[in-house]
Amino acid sequence: MIIRLKEGGERIPLTISGSDPKKGLITIIFQEIGKTTIELGRMEEGESILNLVGPLGMPAELKNFGTVVCVGGGVGIAPILYRVKALKSVGNRVISIIGARNKDLLILHNEMKELSDELHIATDDGTLGRKGFVTDVLDEVLAENRVDLIIAIGPVVMMRAVTGVGSAHGVRTVVSLNPIMVDGTGMCGSCRVTVGKKVRFACVDGPEFDGEFVDFDELLQRNRRYLKEEAASLMVMRAGRCTCFEETGCE
């Protein structure tokens, strides 16, 4: 789905990581990394978001694949949790591997443990689970098990690495791409990604694609498009307002 907090706000995509249709509730889990997510984090109970549209994109493929390995990194663990729940409900055996830089950044591991048939944890610094990357664990898991599908959600570099390990073992990897979006309806083309030499729009054709065919380098590059502006936006927010206008007549 896409949200916009207030007038003048940016439209940002977030994943629904849980829902309770009876109560009319949806759960989102997000990481405060830039202006919009920080502002979202600062909102108090009872405050409201100006706009929310969704669900968007293609629904994930859901059936009994057999054994599925779910790999989640960072905030990617939130949507993975939702997925594990769904996969279990149609009878899959689910082996989960989650990872983060350190123990404090690792979210939802109790919930993951409860839902998965097997859970492996990896942290970069070894403060929880084993020291190292999720791909190291994945390599071993794939060597020991007959796996039908891998699903990876997390940072682009992680998804690229997971796809690599998957291919090496001849297992298909589905990844959930996170390009920069504006409308989320297939109108602007901001979210274009190259998959199997074809240009696809992640917001309507995705966000999930076969990792093997994704041009990850291009995605990484495209996601750096506004680094400078994002930093400026954050600075202005911290300073309260932009003062450089008056002083320098900045552009």
Next chain:
Amino acid sequence: MKKQDVSRRIKNFEEVALGLDETEAVLEAKRCLECQRPWCVRGCPVGVDIPRFIRAIRDGRFEDGIRIIWEKNSLPAVCGRVCPHEVQCEGVCSLARGCSKFMTAKGRARVEAFLEQFNLTQKRRRPVSIGALERFLADYAAEHGITPYTAGSDMKGKGKVALVGSGPASLAAAGELARRGYHATIFEALHAPGGVLRYGIPNFRLPEEIIDREIRQLKDMGVEFRQDVLIGRTLTIDELLSDFDAVFIGSGAGAPVLMGIEGENLNGVYSANEFLTRVNLMEAYRFPETDTPINIGKRVVTIGGGNVAMDSARVALRLGAEESIILYRRRREEMPARREEIENAEEEGVEFKFLTTPTKYIGDDEGCVRAVECIRMEPGEVDDSGRQRPVPVAGSEFTIEADTVIVAIGQRPNPLIPTTTQGLETGKIRNIIADESGRTSIKGVFAGGDATTGAATVILAMGAGVRAARAIAEYIEGCKD
């Protein structure tokens, strides 16, 4: 019409054309010949009674004038600004065609020769500025608080219609339905209504307040607007059909067309839609006051020759580009953009390179575009469009440096609704197939505007909306028997 001074206007997003005042409007209205067989009306896709409203202006009855327009057109402030008048009403105005009313062919030839001799052709040939007069009346109405009319509470009982998208097609259809006593609900995927009027056409051509105003009038008439609903995802057409008596699809042609050439995904290569949406809908020109960024280089190259390309190139200048260049693969006379906008662009310093097309974009180590490799074209054989198809001249490749590229070569209907609606027939460019009255292959589902025709014009979309609204009314009546 007076325009904002060039040196000033390229630094702001305020309207370029300033409109007529009362004296000017009356003076212009007096030029109208009040033809017995008015060509202008035939040139208007929705058949506004043009001579009658011009007559009203001439007599100083401005309120009557606007009411005459409203009979056929519910968005005159928009149409007065963006319609391609020169190829519609103004293009066929008797004053432009050579006044034929009282003349035989021979007589006309004589007059023609005379005028030519004294170099008066241009003067006489200037048609009545119908667009400017239309705009004058719409703005006059707004200033004086004159509104179409408000729906009475007894007006809503006839039936419920859902409209998908809030562009001119749906707005016109909703207006017509409300007038006929139906309850119309418009569903829009974005957070603000208006379609291309809002996210595509820049403020300096069509100020946001104008769109707000015309939408407010529709609300006053009882039309309901629901933003943030993507039909095909949030709700499907089938779901709408179970809640409403009929559905109108006016989802437009929003999907950008890209060329599929090397380097098109480099950073700095925008689709015109992304570029214009960031600026118009998301107000990136006020960043960092607003949160959506845009980056613009020193030299901006825009590909295309339509209104979208003109708008993009002119926006680029206003965002601070030092050079804004348009590459078009055909010749100048073949550019589909409105003449007025081509002139405006030129005045503002947009450069044109004709018979040129890009073949590849060249980037740097960081993945940002740095240059466009182009090839020269020459006119070849006549194609389906009746124009000479441009063909590349072998060996004529050259490169232009550029740090921003905007691809404005067209839009297609978004495939989302056809792919999520069983039984909805579509055509070659995934446009929804509909007949003259907007009937689609599904009973109770109507469609019109760019969604059915591919990218066209505001007034054609409105015309289709109005015709569909009439057919919808008939359909609902028929269901009741």
